[in-house]
Every structure is written in structure tokens, then in C-alpha cells.
Amino acid sequence: MNVTDLAVPLGDGVRVQAQRLSQENNGRPVLVFLHESLGNVALWKQFPLRLAEATGLDALVYERRGYGTSSDEPLPRPYDYLEQEGRVWLPRLLDALEIDEVILVGHSDGGSIALVAAAVLGDRVKGLITMAAHTWADHLTLAGIRDMRRRYTEEGIREKLMRYHGGRTDALFHAWQDIWLDEGFQRSLNFASWLDAIQCPAMIIQGEDDEYGVPEQVTRIVEGIGTQARPVFMSETGHSPHLQQPDRVLLLICDFLRVEIDQKSANFG
Template sequence: MQIQDTMVSLGDGVSVEARRIRHNKPSGPTLVFLHESLGSIALWRRFPEQLAEATGLDALVFNRLGYGRSSDEVLPRPYDYLQQHGEHWLPRLLDTLAIDQVVLVGHSDGGSIALFAAGALGERVRALVTMAAHTYADHLTLKGIRDMTVKYRETDLRDKLWRYHGARTDELFTAWHTVWLDEAFQRHLDFSGALAAITCPSLIIQGDNDEYGLPQQVTDIAEGIGDTARAVFMADTGHAPHLEKPAQVGDLICDFLPSELARKSAVMS
């Protein structure tokens, strides 16, 4: 495989930092990775590369607006920022790169964005995988964010995040916890239309020890999508299954993908 880091111009002065992972003989859709609220290309670690190798599919990993070297995002975040990223910015990026068929892989906020994108992109999305996606702020979500805010002030968490986000660290952290703890934002969240529009095979994953979401998040998402969705709870797993148990998550995804989409000649390790 070849790995290339690049800047993609989306027009109007907007650019997105992206990583392309390509095979010499590509076939099938492209895996598209959507990172969490405090995530980035680097914070996926080797998971995109490993899954691309295991499936035989090319991959696209990118930093959303406001992250890495991508253009600034609008702050404070509008209440529909998840929807904007899924229904506007991701399709715009895919169109610019001439990527038609995709498998969306989203974690946390990225999983929520993937739900909007899967509805908006329709038949272009051949399959959907979410990990720890949320469609509303339950009491675990709010407690987890409040606890993280205390850690940010009182521990070395800020220093750890600085390694990945640099001068944007404080801005990103504030943008994240401010919007999710805003009661008006919580009332605004509405995924009903997006879920009803999803028709592709969907794998909805959550760790049974996820400190940011109740199990009902998974069952509600699966029920909202319907018969094409499969809910999976991973034992002894927290908020980031792909980092805690990458081989197990990779095998789940490989087993889930329809045989006509992926080679699946290798097993994650």
C-alpha cells in the first residue's frame, strides 16, 4: 500500500488535511474514517492502515475543519454542526477527490456525523460502521464530559492533547464541552430523519463500559435504521473499541462487510 498525506482544497479558501491509503490494484469502495471530538488523523493510530490491508480497500482519513492543518471551523459551533459535517462537508470532500462509493467508519462524534452522511449520500454509502456514536446527550454523556473537563484542568490531559492539536488544543476542547453541555444544543439534536434515510448495511458498535453513552444509544440507532442494522456490544471495552481492541474490531468489520465489497483475505493483528 501507498500512504500519502495531502491538503485538499474545497474551494472558497477552505482546505482539509487528508491521508490517502491506496493499494496498487484498488477495488471496491473506499473506507472513510471520521474521527471523534478530540481526535485527529494521528489519533486513529494504525487502525485505518490495518483495516485497509485486511479488507483490500483503499482508505481516506482526514482532519475535520478546525483540526490539524485543516481550515478553521466556525466557532462557537452551531447546533447543527454534526449535520453540517455529514451532509455538506464530507460530500464536498468526496466529490473533490472523485470518490464515489464509500464505507463510512466513524467514532464518537465521527460516528454521529457518519449517520447524517449515510442518509445524505444514499447509495454512495455501501456500508456503515459506527463506534460509540451518540444521537442524544444522556446522563453518562454529560457526566463523562464534565469529568473530562475536570481532568483537563487538573491533570496532564491538556499536555497529552497538545501533542496532537498544538495551539488549537484549548480551542478544540472548549468547543467540544461547551456545545455538548449546552441545554439548547441537547434539545436541538434530532437524528430521526437521518436514521430513517439509511438503507445500507450498518454495524453499530459500543463497548459495554463506555463512559460516554448508555447502551440505549446503540439500540435506538439500530431501531431507527431498521432491518439493515446490527447492534454489537463489546465486552470489557470502553469508549474507543478500535484502540482498545483493534484486532477484534477489525475482525468484526471484516466479517460484517458484504463479500462483494471487500477482499477480506487477511485478518487484523
């Protein structure tokens, strides 16, 4: 597996940091990983590498604007910041790297962005996997965010995040808090049109003990996408299935790709 770090210009003064995991791909789709609201490349740990090795696919892991060493993002965040990332910036990144066919793997905010990207990119997306994606601000989402505000200072979360985000940590944390606790943002969230446009096979995963989302997040996403989507609820698992139960998630995704994509697409495998 060849690992290459990239700084990719996307126009309009924006540059994003990315990591490419490459092997003998033979024109197969590329796994694209979209991180959570406080994540970056490093916080995925070994999961992208393990999934790439298990599937034999190349992978791309990147940091959105405002994260890691990518360009700054405009603050405060606009109400449509999730849509912008899926509609504008991810397609630009794929075009810049000349990546045509992809399988999107998104966690939390990254899962929500992956839903938008799957709708926008059409048949370029051969598969969609989300973990703890959210399409509205439910009571668990808001309670979890409010509790994190306390934990950020009282339980050392700030110091842990500074290892990954450095001097950006406070700005990044408050950007996340401020937008999700904004009542105007909460009222504006509406993913119905994006879900209806998704045509690829989709696996929508959530931990049964997810502290940031109710089970209806999954069922509404699946209903919105239609028959090509399937729900997966993981027992004894919280908000980060890929970190809390990595072996189980790897098996789930490999089985999903084998059954839903490999057997149905002449362009895969």
C-alpha cells in the first residue's frame, strides 16, 4: 500500500489536505472517507487502511475546510454548510484528482455530507456507507452537543483535540457548537430532495447506543433513498462504530460491497 500526502488546490483560494492510499486498482472505485464534525485524517485511526486492504480498493481520506492543515473556512458557518461540502467541494476534489467512480464512507457530519454528494455525483457513486449520519437536529443530537460543551473544558476534551487541530481547536469546536445550537439552522435542515436523488446501493449504520442521534435518523434516510438502501443498527455501539467495533464494521462493509455492488456491477471487481 502506497501512502501519499497531498495538498490539493480547489479554486477560490481553497486548498485541502488529503491522503491517498494506493495499490493496483485496475480502474475500480475509490473509497472516499468523510470525517466527523471534530475529525480529521488522523482521527480515522487505522480504519481506512484496513478497509482498503480488505477490499483491494484505493482510498482517499481528506480534511475539509477549517480542519487539520486545509484552508480556513468562512465563519460563522452558513446554514447550508453541509450541502456546500457535498455539492461543491467534494466534487471539486474528485475532479482535481481525476477520480471518477467512488464509494463514499461518511461518519456523523461526514455521513450527512456523503448523502448530499451521492445525490449530486449521480452514477459516479457506486456505493454509499454512512455511520451516525443526521438529517435533522433531534433531541439527542442537541443534548449531546450541549453536554460536549461541558466536557470540552471539564473533562480534558479540549486538550485531546489540540493534538490534532492545534491552534484551530477552539474555533473549530465553537463553529460546530454554534451552528447546531442555532434555531434557524435547526429549522433549515431538510435533506428530502437529496435523499430522493440517491440512486446507488446504500448502507445506513447507527449504533444502538448512539448518544447523538435517535433511531429515526436511520429509518428516515432509508425511506428517503428507497429500496436500494438498507438500515443497520449495531448493538453495544455508540456514535463511532468504526472505532468502537472496527472488526464488525469492516465485515459489514465488505459484505455490503460484495453483495450489493460486486455482483450487480460489471465495473466493480
